Structures are given as C-alpha cells and as structure tokens.
Amino acid sequence: MITPIDAARPRLSNGPAAAAILSAAVGCFTIGLLQLAADISPAVNKALVFYKGSGALSGETTIAIVLWLALWFVLNRVWRLKTVKLGTINVVSMVLLVAGIALTFPPIVDAMK
Amino acid sequence: MEISLHALMNVMHGLLFGGFFLMVAWGGLMALVRSSYEEVPSRLTPGGYRWEHGYWTTAAALGWAAVLSGAYMVYPWYRATPPAGTTDLTTFAKAKLLSDPRTVYWHTIGMEWKEHVAFFAPIAITLVAYLVWRYRGDLRHFPQVRRAATVFATVALFATLVAGFFGAMLDKAAPMQGGRNITFFRSAK
Numbered sequence: 001m002i003t004p005i006d007a008a009r010p011r012l013s014n015g016p017a018a019a020a021i022l023s024a025a026v027g028c029f030t031i032g033l034l035q036l037a038a039d040i041s042p043a044v045n046k047a048l049v050f051y052k053g054s055g056a057l058s059g060e061t062t063i064a065i066v067l068w069l070a071l072w073f074v075l076n077r078v079w080r081l082k083t084v085k086l087g088t089i090n091v092v093s094m095v096l097l098v099a100g101i102a103l104t105f106p107p108i109v110d111a112m113k
Numbered sequence: 114m115e116i117s118l119h120a121l122m123n124v125m126h127g128l129l130f131g132g133f134f135l136m137v138a139w140g141g142l143m144a145l146v147r148s149s150y151e152e153v154p155s156r157l158t159p160g161g162y163r164w165e166h167g168y169w170t171t172a173a174a175l176g177w178a179a180v181l182s183g184a185y186m187v188y189p190w191y192r193a194t195p196p197a198g199t200t201d202l203t204t205f206a207k208a209k210l211l212s213d214p215r216t217v218y219w220h221t222i223g224m225e226w227k228e229h230v231a232f233f234a235p236i237a238i239t240l241v242a243y244l245v246w247r248y249r250g251d252l253r254h255f256p257q258v259r260r261a262a263t264v265f266a267t268v269a270l271f272a273t274l275v276a277g278f279f280g281a282m283l284d285k286a287a288p289m290q291g292g293r294n295i296t297f298f299r300s301a302k
Binding site: 012014016017020021024027028031032035051053054055057058060061064065068086087090093094097100101104105106107 | 180184185188189192221222225226228229230232233236237239240243244247248251254255257258260261264265268271272
C-alpha cells in the first residue's frame, strides 16, 4: 500500500547515500592520519593546536569534521540524482574506516614512527 | 553529599552522554540488523517515521555532546600541567598517571586511543541517522545502503566501547578532581 508519505517523495537514487558514506569514511580516516602526522612532527603538532586546552586534538578533529562536511556537501551536489557504483564506494569506505581506526591506535602509530 | 565540579562534569560526559549514547547506538544497531532479516519488510505510519527520525537524531546529538564535552571541557582539566614543584597531583590526572610506571599506559595507550577514536562514533551515527531519514521505508530496496549503515553503526558502537572502557579505567587510576565542590545534601549533624 502506498501511503501519503511515499507518494509525496521523489524517486530515490543511491547517489546521496554514496556521498554521505564516502565523506564520513574520509572524515574518520582524516582523524587517524592527522594523529599520525601530529605524533611524527612536532611542527604539525604545534600547528594543530586550535584550542590550547585540548592541544592538537582540537585541530585534528576540527579539520576532519570540516573536511567531512565539505566533502559531503560537494559529493551530494554531484551525485544527488545519480546512481553510482555503491559496492565500490562501500569497499573503499570500509578500507578507510579500518585504516582510520588503526591509525588512532597508539602502538601502531608508535611502530610507524 | 558532595562532588567536585570536574568530577560532576566527567560524570555528565561519560555516564549521561556517553552511557545513553551507547544504549541508543546498540538499540539502533539491533533495529538495523533485524530489518535485514525481515521476510515481510515493515512499514511505519508517518508518525512512526517521525519517532524513528527522532530516535536517530537523539543518538547523534548524544554522540556529539559526549565527544565535545570530553574534548573541550574534561580533557583540558585532565591534561593540565601542574606548576613546578607540585607534589600533590590529585587534580592533575595526566601528570599523576605518568608519574607512576604502573599507570603510564593508561595514558599513553588508553587516553591517546580514546580521545581520537571516540570522534568516529558521532560521525558514524550522524551518517546512519541521515541514511535512515533519507531512505526511510525504502531502505529495503537499497541493501548496500543498509549494509553500510549497519557497518557504520557497528563502528560507532566499537568506538564508544573503547572510549567508555578506557574512560572508566582512567577514572579509577586517576579520578577526575578539581574545581569547586558542589553539595547536594548536607547532614544535619
């Protein structure tokens, strides 16, 4: 049965989902990547101090969140009405997620120094 | 009945925001997993979809409240540097942990991991909230979208478990103290 809520909605594509999934994965990966960079380089660490109380964590997470939201906005504009290869995007996103989690784990970061 | 301001804020960050987020994320994950095994996919009334949307929005709000209160309120107190010559490190949790070889790793592994991986949770749950809202009853027609939502909800839960476990252990090893004392009840004696 078609309810009024469905009838009022336009036909959906998987583009908006792809944009949201990939951008979220990039955002998470960026947190890990910036943590690694801040841990390796004292200069990067210092540059990432946006709020003194929280240290480099403030810059790492602010940049990651801004990048996530900006990428989501751009990709959504491009893919809004399109059907994209979501299987491939999912795989790339999962790899980025796992890599991001690994890069936040201190023993792995220490091993990469 | 008295508690210091820093301890109270730590409880709000971890137990109120973090604890409720953990419960809501678990409930949401179970709903997503259940939906992938339904023989006859369920449809909600418009009011039901509003409730569902409210549930996921609340989850995202709790997640952001937990990480932002942690990163910008509790963490600065935790990592405050004691003035030179300070011997009582009770109100300097990080310095206290690093001063004892038995507790160093609670900071270098526990806090270092927790403070970063925790941010995965609100990002992931915001994504799930968006997908559930955007695709509503049509999620069953997009199995790849539903699978991605389930994976991200699992990541959010994992990140929160890491943050919650180390948060609890850190507070056992070096309880958050400091700020003015807040009295709830005072004995007549």
